[in-house]
Amino acid sequence: MEWSHPVGVWVGAIGTLALFSLIYRENRLYRLFEHLFIGLAAGYTIKAVWTETLRPQWWVPMTSEGRWPWVFALFGGALFYTIFTRKYNWMSRISIGALLGFAAGQSFQATANVYIPQIRGSFKALWVTRDMLPPGSLVTPLGQSLNNILFVVIIVSVMTYFFFSFEHRNKALMTTARTGRLMLMFAFGAIFGSTVMARMALLIDRVWFLMNKWLGIG
Amino acid sequence: MHSMNLQRLLGSAFPKASGSWIWISILLAALGCVVVFFALQALPGRARKFLIAAVTFLAGLFYAAEFFLPVDPKTDENFLTFAVPTVGNVINVLAAFTLGLGVFSLVRIHGTKVVKLREGWENSVVLLLGIVVMAVAGLEFEDTRFYRSLFRDVLNSFDAAMFATLAFFIISAAYRAFRVKSAEATLLMFAALIVMLGQIPIGQYLTHWLPEKGSYASLFRLDNISNWLLITVNAPAIRAIGFGLGIGGLAIAMRLWLSLERGAFFEAKADN
Amino acid sequence: MSNPLQRLESIDRRILYAVLLIIVVVGLLVPIPLPLAVGPQARGVYEAIENADPGKIVIVSTLWSASTQGENSPQTRVILQHLMRKRLRFALIAFGDPQSTTLAQELAEELARENSYEYGKDWINWGFRADIAGTLKGLVKDINETIKTDSIKKRPLSEYPVMQGIHNVKDVGVIAEVSASGNYVSWLGLVVGSTNAPFCYAPTSVMAPELYTYLDSGQMKGMLFGIKGAAEYERLLGIRGFTTRAITPVSLSLVLLFVLIGLGNYGMYAAKKRDQKGANG
Numbered sequence: 122m123e124w125s126h127p128v129g130v131w132v133g134a135i136g137t138l139a140l141f142s143l144i145y146r147e148n149r150l151y152r153l154f155e156h157l158f159i160g161l162a163a164g165y166t167i168k169a170v171w172t173e174t175l176r177p178q179w180w181v182p183m184t185s186e187g188r189w190p191w192v193f194a195l196f197g198g199a200l201f202y203t204i205f206t207r208k209y210n211w212m213s214r215i216s217i218g219a220l221l222g223f224a225a226g227q228s229f230q231a232t233a234n235v236y237i238p239q240i241r242g243s244f245k246a247l248w249v250t251r252d253m254l255p256p257g258s259l260v261t262p263l264g265q266s267l268n269n270i271l272f273v274v275i276i277v278s279v280m281t282y283f284f285f286s287f288e289h290r291n292k293a294l295m296t297t298a299r300t301g302r303l304m305l306m307f308a309f310g311a312i313f314g315s316t317v318m319a320r321m322a323l324l325i326d327r328v329w330f331l332m333n334k335w336l337g338i339g
Numbered sequence: 340m341h342s343m344n345l346q347r348l349l350g351s352a353f354p355k356a357s358g359s360w361i362w363i364s365i366l367l368a369a370l371g372c373v374v375v376f377f378a379l380q381a382l383p384g385r386a387r388k389f390l391i392a393a394v395t396f397l398a399g400l401f402y403a404a405e406f407f408l409p410v411d412p413k414t415d416e417n418f419l420t421f422a423v424p425t426v427g428n429v430i431n432v433l434a435a436f437t438l439g440l441g442v443f444s445l446v447r448i449h450g451t452k453v454v455k456l457r458e459g460w461e462n463s464v465v466l467l468l469g470i471v472v473m474a475v476a477g478l479e480f481e482d483t484r485f486y487r488s489l490f491r492d493v494l495n496s497f498d499a500a501m502f503a504t505l506a507f508f509i510i511s512a513a514y515r516a517f518r519v520k521s522a523e524a525t526l527l528m529f530a531a532l533i534v535m536l537g538q539i540p541i542g543q544y545l546t547h548w549l550p551e552k553g554s555y556a557s558l559f560r561l562d563n564i565s566n567w568l569l570i571t572v573n574a575p576a577i578r579a580i581g582f583g584l585g586i587g588g589l590a591i592a593m594r595l596w597l598s599l600e601r602g603a604f605f606e607a608k609a610d611n
Numbered sequence: 612m613s614n615p616l617q618r619l620e621s622i623d624r625r626i627l628y629a630v631l632l633i634i635v636v637v638g639l640l641v642p643i644p645l646p647l648a649v650g651p652q653a654r655g656v657y658e659a660i661e662n663a664d665p666g667k668i669v670i671v672s673t674l675w676s677a678s679t680q681g682e683n684s685p686q687t688r689v690i691l692q693h694l695m696r697k698r699l700r701f702a703l704i705a706f707g708d709p710q711s712t713t714l715a716q717e718l719a720e721e722l723a724r725e726n727s728y729e730y731g732k733d734w735i736n737w738g739f740r741a742d743i744a745g746t747l748k749g750l751v752k753d754i755n756e757t758i759k760t761d762s763i764k765k766r767p768l769s770e771y772p773v774m775q776g777i778h779n780v781k782d783v784g785v786i787a788e789v790s791a792s793g794n795y796v797s798w799l800g801l802v803v804g805s806t807n808a809p810f811c812y813a814p815t816s817v818m819a820p821e822l823y824t825y826l827d828s829g830q831m832k833g834m835l836f837g838i839k840g841a842a843e844y845e846r847l848l849g850i851r852g853f854t855t856r857a858i859t860p861v862s863l864s865l866v867l868l869f870v871l872i873g874l875g876n877y878g879m880y881a882a883k884k885r886d887q888k889g890a891n892g
Contacts, residue, residue, distance in 0.1 A: 160469020310530025
């Protein structure tokens, strides 16, 4: 079955233009379509939560497979909603606490698995010989040594920049921290450039929708 | 062995029901929940705080113990591992219930706005209609072209358009704010320029006549310079930030787990 | 009266918007045939799929909505195209935003028709999960028990031929996530250490620079750098899809950005010079 219909495309295109009108100035048409968008998104959340999670993972096991203890999950879930009442809102903290606890418990494994390879990978050989290079590598041992030295220097200098346990008065420490600050600027520059690229891709997608799917150009 | 015992114990404590016993069991369990609800409300303030801390701790203890306790080398499991999928499903269901909080809040705020005919109530009507139409179409008419088009052509278009407007703002902001006034700003701009030029075809075209690899001249190709900068300069800087984030994240996790965290949520009184 | 060069510092924003829009439209209509070098990151994803064990299943995890479909949709598309070309069986799973599961399913259905891929036999949709960490921990232990039913027909996973011999993440050949969020931490922290399956990531461009550290440590085997990564992958697959067309306006808009930054700085420099001249007499 098709995922698209000409009427839907027209509504989508008009809505896209109305939402784009914000870049000129705030207006009533923008507000209207903004509210429609939020409404549709909230409606979709209801649909998706029920059909994707609650029905298959909670309702069906409870009512069709005889796993009645799932009713306690409803109790846990309902406690979240006590947040909207003055008298019972403390109870929402039981369920919120459970979710926070689960997340905290998982963080031990997650932190170890994410950062131990990172720490291990930071101890790079500062003097690389030819037999240490992967087969087929086009980098010279000297080039790789310089790369590794630079890599380690940057890690140390950026970590020094973030080291706030005592004041940076020592000149060597100040220079290292300053180097770290400059390297951070470099990383942020790379992230900034990529952010622009990402935003452009989103605009291109919309313009292509209007041109191709709506107006049939291209 | 231990895991089998625990599994059996849980199985006998909560036996599977069949036939009409399913609904009877559900009803009885629901009644039990109602009793627990009022029993909880009868607790004094200190006991409530203790209960919240205990639930938080026990929830965290499950995954912490499952990770730290030694495993049977034959099965690679310990006595808690069998429960991991079920506990994961419980969290999943609980998390799904939380998604409704936002919708509930929206309906409450905009419903009030419509009933009291406050300014902008017309927009609130559209919002509430949007919720109803999408939810009904999705739940009752999922396999129709109407629902599919409503999702793909309308909702997706609006969502994508909202974010696409950022492209205009970022161009304008970069033009106005990106002034070279210090060494840091210069480096930031230089990095953005070189990295991006090396990533896009127009930038790559400027040095495309140089060999791609296998020669010292290839080091001067913009795509190779960009890649080298990302791997050798950007990666260690990000890694160093990551180390700080990792330690900080673990510290916060410990404070949450042991209910040592301070702030509005954790210090709120529980004796309404 | 300020001279025209100084006015470069304060061009009306509506003029900037109009120029940007014109550049995007022209770029889409007249793609410039320029070379695009395929980086080692995209090659890493390609090789991971190319060398995947056909006896195992590939997990394609998605965490994106229409808001980032400009980048994430082409990324998902090229990965699925490659999987189908290699005749590898795969499972879709979605986190974070429920739109993700439907959008990925739509792409898979479209490509499955073109590649004669049968649902349930060659691919399956495990659906959306509200909680990431708990689900991933469950997948490590038991996929059937964690996922239970598929998203389309709502039948137990064990009934599908595509799931035959698949019990936990040890039976997974490649894990590829297309994401608009930092979900890689969960995959790296809770799954990657428990399986030999290479982990590949396809983030939006915003996130890409921060992931090079994981490529360096070998925790990630490859990465698709936003829309550019998808365009590189199209080159590797030898196809000319939407990203090959879209990379021209991406390039042009970035050039516009650099020109505008240059003009703004030149305007600032000219204004400073004028002020200095005024102060000197």
